[in-house]
Amino acid sequence: MPLIIKQFQFFKSFKENCYLAYDSEDKSCTVVDPGEESEKLLNEITDNKLKLTHILITHAHLDHVFGYYNLKQAFPEAKIMLHENEIPVWNANTKCSTKMILKLIFGVKIRNDYLNIQKYLIKDKQVISVGKYNLEVLFTPGHTHGSVCFLERSEKIAFTGDTIFTDMLGNTKYPNAKTQGNQEQLNQSVQLLKKEIAGYIIYPGHRNYGDSTHVLQSKTE
Numbered sequence: 407m408p409l410i411i412k413q414f415q416f417f418k419s420f421k422e423n424c425y426l427a428y429d430s431e432d433k434s435c436t437v438v439d440p441g442e443e444s445e446k447l448l449n450e451i452t453d454n455k456l457k458l459t460h461i462l463i464t465h466a467h468l469d470h471v472f473g474y475y476n477l478k479q480a481f482p483e484a485k486i487m488l489h490e491n492e493i494p495v496w497n498a499n500t501k502c503s504t505k506m507i508l509k510l511i512f513g514v515k516i517r518n519d520y521l522n523i524q525k526y527l528i529k530d531k532q533v534i535s536v537g538k539y540n541l542e543v544l545f546t547p548g549h550t551h552g553s554v555c556f557l558e559r560s561e562k563i564a565f566t567g568d569t570i571f572t573d574m575l576g577n578t579k580y581p582n583a584k585t586q587g588n589q590e591q592l593n594q595s596v597q598l599l600k601k602e603i604a605g606y607i608i609y610p611g612h613r614n615y616g617d618s619t620h621v622l623q624s625k626t627e
């Protein structure tokens with residue numbers, strides 16, 4: 407059986423893609439980028455009797471992390487994992503102005519323990535197991551300074567966050583100095599991805615999933 411991947415689309419108009427990936431034999435599972443607190447996602451985990459071991463964060467923009475809370479409530483042992491360069495981005499989500507916008511426009515509230523929740527730092531090339539599958543961290547800064555992709559090499563799949571989508575590259579614009587990225591870094595990361603994930607299926611942070619070939623060839627020449 408291949409690694410099973412289910413897609414959930416979250417966070418209001420941001421339409422952020424959250425993924426549940428699991429080994430159907432071993433029942434280990436991981437969630438990539440939980441954008442929203444979601445009963446649907448929790449039910450999928452419990453209905454399939456899965457064990458949530460890791461919550462993987464490609465980058466800490468709020469639309470990718472906001473659902474951490476109810477996952478941690480339901481599965482306290484699940485480790486939130488992100489690159490250390492994303493800590494300032496994670497923390498920036500608690501800025502007063504951000505909180506105000508979230509409350510007024512989206513009707514969501516940052517929890518009080520948001521800053522203190524335990525996080526585990528991941529490094530380039532680190533391997534995280536999901537049952538018999540291995541997700542390898544590939545450090546791909548640019549969209550943010552600590553953006554990463556997660557690659558399952560035997561399955562030829564990659565969770566690419568907002569670094570690349572199936573039809574376009576990510577951007578580096580964000581209205582806050584701490585959370586915005588760097589175009590030169592992004593270009594280098596895309597060149598790296600061209601070597602590392604040619605022929606892979608990519609599961610990006612927004613839009614559809616699909617073959618990496620089109621974006622890596624046509625958008626990078």
Ligand SMILES: [Zn+2]
Binds near residue numbers: 465467549568
């Ligand atoms: Zn983003």
